[in-house]
Amino acid sequence: MANIMIQGSKGAYVFYLPKRDLEDAIVSMEFDTPEKWGGEIKLNNGGTYYIEPQTAPARLPISLRAKRLDAAE
Amino acid sequence: MTALTREETEALIQEVLEVYPEKAKKDREKHLAVNDQSIEQSKKCITSNRKSLPGVMTIRGCAYAGSKGVVWGPIKDMIHISHGPVGCGQYSRAGRRNYYVGTTGVNTFGTMNFTSDFQEKDIVFGGDKKLAKLIGEIEQLFPLNKGISVQSECQIGLIGDDIEAVSKKAAKEIDKPVVPVRCEGFRGVSQSLGHHIANDAIRDWVLPRRDGKAFEGTPYDVAVIGDYNIGGDAWSSRILLEEMGLRVVAQWSGDGTIAEMEKTPYVKVNLIHCYRSMNYIARHMEEKYSIPWMEYNFFGPTKVAESLRAIAALFDDKIKEGAERVIAKYQPLMQAVIDKYKPRLQGKRVMLYVGGLRPRHVIGAYEDLGMEVVGTGYEFGHNDDYDRTIKDMGNATLLYDDVTGFEFEEFVKKVKPDLVGSGIKEKFIFQKMGVPFRQMHSWDYSGPYHGYDGFAIFARDMDMTLNNPCWSKITAPWLNKDGSLAEKKAA
Numbered sequence: 001m002a003n004i005m006i007q008g009s010k011g012a013y014v015f016y017l018p019k020r021d022l023e024d025a026i027v028s029m030e031f032d033t034p035e036k037w038g039g040e041i042k043l044n045n046g047g048t049y050y051i052e053p054q055t056a057p058a059r060l061p062i063s064l065r066a067k068r069l070d071a072a073e
Numbered sequence: 074m075t076a077l078t079r080e081e082t083e084a085l086i087q088e089v090l091e092v093y094p095e096k097a098k099k100d101r102e103k104h105l106a107v108n109d110q111s112i113e114q115s116k117k118c119i120t121s122n123r124k125s126l127p128g129v130m131t132i133r134g135c136a137y138a139g140s141k142g143v144v145w146g147p148i149k150d151m152i153h154i155s156h157g158p159v160g161c162g163q164y165s166r167a168g169r170r171n172y173y174v175g176t177t178g179v180n181t182f183g184t185m186n187f188t189s190d191f192q193e194k195d196i197v198f199g200g201d202k203k204l205a206k207l208i209g210e211i212e213q214l215f216p217l218n219k220g221i222s223v224q225s226e227c228q229i230g231l232i233g234d235d236i237e238a239v240s241k242k243a244a245k246e247i248d249k250p251v252v253p254v255r256c257e258g259f260r261g262v263s264q265s266l267g268h269h270i271a272n273d274a275i276r277d278w279v280l281p282r283r284d285g286k287a288f289e290g291t292p293y294d295v296a297v298i299g300d301y302n303i304g305g306d307a308w309s310s311r312i313l314l315e316e317m318g319l320r321v322v323a324q325w326s327g328d329g330t331i332a333e334m335e336k337t338p339y340v341k342v343n344l345i346h347c348y349r350s351m352n353y354i355a356r357h358m359e360e361k362y363s364i365p366w367m368e369y370n371f372f373g374p375t376k377v378a379e380s381l382r383a384i385a386a387l388f389d390d391k392i393k394e395g396a397e398r399v400i401a402k403y404q405p406l407m408q409a410v411i412d413k414y415k416p417r418l419q420g421k422r423v424m425l426y427v428g429g430l431r432p433r434h435v436i437g438a439y440e441d442l443g444m445e446v447v448g449t450g451y452e453f454g455h456n457d458d459y460d461r462t463i464k465d466m467g468n469a470t471l472l473y474d475d476v477t478g479f480e481f482e483e484f485v486k487k488v489k490p491d492l493v494g495s496g497i498k499e500k501f502i503f504q505k506m507g508v509p510f511r512q513m514h515s516w517d518y519s520g521p522y523h524g525y526d527g528f529a530i531f532a533r534d535m536d537m538t539l540n541n542p543c544w545s546k547i548t549a550p551w552l553n554k555d556g557s558l559a560e561k562k563a564a
């Protein structure tokens with residue numbers, strides 16, 4: 001689990017992993033509705049992470065815990 | 074010499090890599106690249122923010138340098154204790170020329186060195202008691218300080234002192250903020266992690282101090298973050314923002330105060346000059362206080378005008394008009410500078426190797442003078458820095474990350490730039506080789522270079538260095554007059 005931050009706005013989310021200073025666009029997010037938001041997220045660099053599905057945050061950016069499923073590089 | 078083609082640049086990199094052993098070669102290869110503007114993601118062509126190779130001469134600093142030297146050090150009304158042995162602080166003391174207003178030793182402490190001067194017994198028995206005593210002494214001798222930060226040097230982490238506990242206790246006793254910063258030099262691969270740790274300390278120990286308190290704001294409040302006021306840079310930037318109608322509430326950390334930092338959560342926009350060292354805190358404030366942030370670039374009239382317009386676009390028409398007014402006011406002055414120096418500098422080629430923002434930010438200033446940057450690189454940049462750089466650099470130019478002393482020398486010998494801009498450790502090698510050189514960390518004891526006023530000084534300095542008649546008269550001490558390698562003289 002790593003602390004991450006999601007920035008940007010719906011349709012153009014940006015993923016930020018402070019520990020590795022990795023900033024990248026999110027190309028897909030499994031759930032993206034106001035009630036259910038999160039799940040598996042795919043990054044532009046090919047990496048995938050998982051955030052516990054939750055209700056969509058009222059505003060961004062937001063800091064979350066994420067699990068790395070498959071890191072790029 | 075004309076610009077190198079892509080193939081030539083690639084061949085040059087291969088040639089330079091030739092001397093390394095196989096393993097080292099494989100590692101360094103990833104850090105050297107030929108710029109290709111069509112690449113969207115820098116990591117496809119260059120690797121950065123990795124541990125330096127043992128055995129090469131790197132030009133990087135340590136996390137302590139990133140925190141004490143860069144982020145915290147310039148906060149002028151606080152006392153920054155270099156906690157550990159005396160050397161780390163003493164050898165870096167006042168080297169960065171962060172100008173400030175105030176009476177040193179009375180209400181400001183920027184150029185002074187405070188250290189706990191660790192001795193063997195402190196390593197053996199721990200230094201917490203000494204730290205507590207030191208804070209008491211500081212408070213007695215310099216009662217006008219507004220706070221204290223404890224900047225850990227390597228040893229503190231190694232012996233496991235609890236500086237947080239001491240700081241908390243001392244803060245109560247002296248009723249001022251005492252900020253422990255865990256920036257031991259061994260953390261991370263370069264000073265970059267020190268910036269991050271310093272930002273986190275500001276986030277945890279400084280910004281919340283004013284939460285919920287009253288603040289009389291205006292719709293035009295901004296903070297200038299990541300300008301270290303080297304040679305007065307922040308001053309020549311700040312006046313432009315104020316002239317266009319904004320109110321600069323806080324300026325970090327050059328000529329900065331802790332009160333300004335505490336007020337930052339109340340501004341409307343955070344303006345970030347050095348993205349590398351301050352993006353963390355900007356992101357934090359965006360999340361916690363909903364303050365948007367933007368990067369700007371105040372090097373050279375083209376970029377200044379671009380940035381002023383971009384900043385104004387975040388505000389109402391009054392500010393937009395203000396920006397146009399400022400740009401129009403300085404335009405003729407800048408034209409005069411360009412008319413004077415461009416003919417003397419036109420077509421000259423520059424190679425840079427600097428720190429946080431300059432490898433890309435100053436490109437525009439050189440272009441305003443008709444010069445071309447043919448190689449650039451960061452000491453401690455990350456992927457996102459290179460992402461931003463690729464677009465600013467010409468195609469087929471050289472990019473080098475954490476360049477080694479050897480590589481840099483070879484590149485300069487082959488590319489033959491008319492000017493090299495880098496740090497103090499590189500300065501004398503190139504000067505002895507007869508290559509015009511500017512120290513681009515502390516502006517070679519000149520400056521400011523930011524803003525419109527700074528550009529006039531920048532242009533003059535570049536001309537002064539480049540067109541100095543001395544360069545052709547120099548024979549490197551290791552060469553004979555005819556250019557052959559000199560015999561080693563017996564010592």
Ligand code: SF4
Pocket residue numbers: 135136137138161225226227228257258259
């Ligand atoms: S690496 Fe450690 S000992 Fe060296 S200057 Fe940095 S803090 Fe001091």
